[in-house]
Amino acid sequence: MTRSTPAPRDERTAVDKAMSLLNAFGNDAFVGVGVSELARRASLSKSTAFRLLATLQNNGAVERAGNAYRLGKMIQDLGSTQEDALQGRMRDALTPFLADLYELTKQTVHLAVLQGTDVVYLNKLYGHLQVRSPSRIGGRAPAYCTAVGKVLLAYDSDGAEQVMRSEMLAWTPTTITDPEKFRAELQEVRSTNLAYDREEILTGLNCVAAPIFGPNGKPVAAMSVSGPVGKFMPESQATVLRKVCYAASRAVAAISGQQHPTKRQAPKSA
Template identity: 75%
Template structure:
């Protein structure tokens, strides 16, 4: 009987192994990856990966996303670059309406745009009700489990199809992970022009969002109102949200009209 092969010793240092884990996130740095998959990608045992992830979490390099992990603020901040000119213009143009929404609701409000399968938060104003939230200015979140993201995906068939073809990790027990269920919800949002996050990205957090429409009937951004479950009822804010988004949409249309007029004038000079 031949002897069993001796397992090869892993001579990597703890730092090497931690770096392997961070690199293992790849394209899933925002959506999150489970411990077993991260261990497989980094060629580590599950127990070693779990222990290292705990150390990385304590230092802000990773954070829990339901039963999975994603890169934390410390790592993401290292890669922060100056915002794009387009995002800067959108933030400057729509922040007054975000402020209006805050004044009318006194709740935490967000301004976000779609970037691929994620949303980017351009601005955030904190409300009187304290609520734990994964959003931060300049940060990203998966579109499929946020109210702003679903509102924007509903009118963007290209990005919506990509999301529906991919994995939909469960951030909480309430996250929609069935592509057909999400597709049905996006269809409802297109009809109602309002979308919800009912504890789908974080337990204890509810949110309602509506689009800011641009030329051609496509949204250029979304505004949302969020608050703690049990104290905040999203449906109670739908009317004021629609009014503010309508005013913001008219302002976007007026700016686009002026730009077209200026372009025509420049072409005739």
């Protein structure tokens, strides 16, 4: 009788296996990957991958939403000082307007840009109403479930189509994961120049964002105001957010030496 050859024993240490799991995220590090796929990529059994992911989650290296995992705060913070020259110039030029927004709202405010189908947070000022948030300076997040991401994708048809062709994971029960509903959401964003995140990336967090336009009439960045559900009404900050982003857009045009091309974002009541 022929006996089957036993599978070779995995001689990797627990640390080696954990590092294999982290490397297995690849380009999906901020979008999310299921445990079965991570186990396959890291050449681990599903039970071993699940156990190691639980340990990594307890230490902030990964975070879980439903059946998917993405890199967590600890890993993102390690790379938070990395930014390209353009992002650095954008941050320096627009941070004074972010400070204006904070002074007017006293809420947590963000400055972000679009990179592929993710948003990168260039700056963040913390408000008086503290709330747990996945955003951090230099960190990334999937654009489709953030207010800043939606307002930037609304004017980036290629990026938006790429998002809708990909798996849109539900990070919370209210995350928009249906491509047609998301397409309708972006159409509404373009008509109002406002985007909302209603507990779509994190339960308990609300946010409103507006675009900062460049000389070509397309957004170069976005700002947002966020706060905890029940204490913060994002609609209440729409008017002041529009005014600050309009001023920031004029400053971007002045820096570029060109006339501000659009009045679409002129201050108006929400």
